[in-house]
Amino acid sequence: MKCPHCGKEIEDSKQPYRPFCSDRCKLIDLGKWISEDYRVPAPETENNDQRNPMKDPGEE
Numbered sequence: 001m002k003c004p005h006c007g008k009e010i011e012d013s014k015q016p017y018r019p020f021c022s023d024r025c026k027l028i029d030l031g032k033w034i035s036e037d038y039r040v041p042a043p044e045t046e047n048n049d050q051r052n053p054m055k056d057p058g059e060e
Ligand SMILES: [Zn+2]
Pocket: 003, 004, 005, 006, 007, 008, 020, 021, 022, 025
């Protein structure tokens, strides 16, 4: 088993940070995931520029 972040071989099957080799790799990989998620730009569609005439009745 190898750490998906740094590729280091993990020999200890009781490794608490599996599948990562360490807490650090786990946090880095997790942070990478989150930052990539936030980095995704919101799709700008031209339709969003128009006011929707069918306004949601529950919307103030
Ligand atoms: Zn690692």
